Amino acid sequence: SQKIEQNSEALNIQEGKTATLTCNYTNYSPAYLQWYRQDPGRGPVFLLLIRENEKEKRKERLKVTFDTTLKQSLFHITASQPADSATYLCALDPSGGYQKVTFGIGTKLQVIP
Amino acid sequence: NAGVMQNPRHLVRRRGQEARLRCSPMKGHSHVYWYRQLPEEGLKFMVYLQKENIIDESGMPKERFSAEFPKEGPSILRIQQVVRGDSAAYFCASSPDGTGELFFGEGSRLTVL
Secondary structure, eight states: OOEEEEOOSOEEEETTSOEEEEEEEESOOEEEEEEEEEOTTSOOEEEEEEETTOSEEEETTEEEEEETTTTEEEEEESSOOGGGOEEEEEEEEESSSSOOOEEOOOEEEEEEO | OOOOEEEOSEEEEOTTOOEEEEEEOOTTOOEEEEEEEOTTSOEEEEEEEETTEEEEOTTSOSSSEEEEOOSSSOEEEEEOSOOGGGOEEEEEEEESSSSSOOEEOOOEEEEEO
C-alpha cells in the first residue's frame, strides 16, 4: 500500500544550526512533492514544491531535495530560529489525472534558543 | 484578497445531531478539498470537489458524511448523526486549477459530546 513516512518523533536542535527533516515514500510515483508548515491550532501553510524532474529547490533559508530513486525528500532549514519551531508536513501528489495531495504525519521541530 | 474562510471555527454537537461545516475558497479558486485531522495524526484526505461536481470522495466514510460545492456559495461538509469518533479538526483547502500549492483555512474543530 502507499505510504509516506516522516519521523514522528520531535526533532530538537540548537538555534543557528541546520535542521534536516526526512520524508520517505513507498508505492508512489509522485509528480511533485510539497512541504508545509503547521502551527498548533492553525491550518497548514505551503512552503515549497519540487517536481519529479528537479533535484533541489531553495527559498531563502529553506532547501528541499528530491531523490526519486531513493524515494526520499530532505527538507533543510539553515540558520534555524526559535520561530521555525512548528510541525512540518511532507505531501505527495501522484502523477497523472487530477490532484489528490496526500500528507505525511509530520515532524515536530523545536528550535532551542 | 481574503484567504480560505472556514466557519464555524469551533462546533460542539451532541451524539446524533448534525454538523455543517462551511468553506469559502479563495477568490478565483474553483477546486476545494476537505481533510480531517485527528490529534497526533496526519491530514487525511476526504473529498475533492469542483463547482457543482464531486471529483473524488474516496476518503469520505460511506455513511453519514456528504459534501457539496454549489455554483453559488460555500462548500459544505455535512455530518449527520454525529458520533464521538467524528471529533476532529476539519480543514478545507482550495487551489486555482487543481495543481500545485494548496491554500488552507484555519480549520473547524468539531467536538461531539
